[in-house]
Amino acid sequence: MELLSRIFKVLGELAHLARTLFTVGMHFMSLCARSRTALAAENLFLRKQLAFYQERKVIPRRFDNVTRFILVLLSRVFAWKDALVNVTPKTFIGWHRAGFRLFWRWKLRPGRPPIPLELRALIREMSRDNPGWGEGRIANELLLKLGIQISPRTVRKYTPKRPQGQPRGDQRWSTLVANHAKVIVACDFLTVVTATFKCLYVFVIIEVGTRKLLHIHVTGHPTASWTQQQLREAISSEHSYRFLIHDRDCIFSSQLDQSITRMGLRVLRRLIGVPRLTASVSVS
Known part of the structure; x- marks a missing residue:
């Protein structure tokens, strides 16, 4: 009986060893199938946590923002849940969300400071005394005669608005679009930020009259030639469209507009202040 118990004990240990070797072997094979970048990121991820654990024995403290940022970046390369030891997944996801909040706070930071009150009053006076001057003419007059460099957009911001009820002297942009909507296509770029804070550009072409989505493509580095190919x-060459609307982005160069004209389309550059095409895309 004692001999049989020893035999069963040895067999149990051998079975446990075989199961362990099989598990370790499968894990090793899965690691071999992974990319070197993922393995290096996981190794550094674990080393950072080990270093923090050893430092915490000497001086109790929390992860600093730099270490949190590094761990969040490394986690985008591999499956991080099994490698996370020092904090809970909920806390780690909170770090990632905090990083997104900081990123968008930086993207939406305030722009230029407002111009002085005296200059605002001067712009209004020049606009009232010279009804035929546009914002570009007023900006040039300020630069040439007073040496004040100011953007035409800033001039338009402080120019007196047309009184309510007074008819316009020109055709509205919305009227033009409504009259020719069936033969107008429009294109624009949307920006999308990935989980790794990489900015991607989504190029969209829609039919204005029906809001039909004609084309959509994504790239990380848009160029004029790439846009022309899209x-x-x-x-198609047998289209029935007459106009193509795009904004005044530098990617829509004169060469690109010439190629659009050769396609049988008249280019309409969107006026400054006109609602963006992205709004139409989101509605459709």
Whole structure:
């Protein structure tokens, strides 16, 4: 009986050893199938936590913001949940959300400071005394005669608005679009920020009259030639459109506009202050 018990004990230990070796072998094979970047990121992720654990034995403290940022970046390369030891997954996800909040706070930071009150009054006076002057003319007059450099957009911001009820002297942009909506296509770029804070550009082409989505493509580095190729793929040579609307972004160069004209389309550059195409895309 004693001999049998020893035999069963040895067999149990051998079975446990076989199961352990099989588990370790499968884990090793899965690691071999992973990329070197993921393995290096996981190794550094674990080393950072080990270093923090050893430092915490000497001086009790929490993760600083720099270490949190590094761990969040490393976690984007591999499955981090099994490698997280020092904090809970809920806390770690909170760090990631805090990083997104900081990123968008930086993106939405205030722009230029407001101009002095005296200059605002001067812009209003020049606009009232010279009804035929636009914001560009007023900005040039300020630069040439007073040496004050100011953007036409800033001039438009402080120019007196048309009194309510007074008819416009020109055709509204919305009227133009409504009259020719069926033969107008519009294109624009949307920006999307990934989980790794990488900015991607989404190029969208829609039919204005029906809000039909004609084309959509994503790239990390948009160029004029890339945009031209997308337009060729979206709009066939036998199209019935007459106009194409785009904004005044530098990517829509004169060469690109010439190629659009050769496609049989008249380019309409969107006026400053006109609602963005992205609003139409979100509605559709």
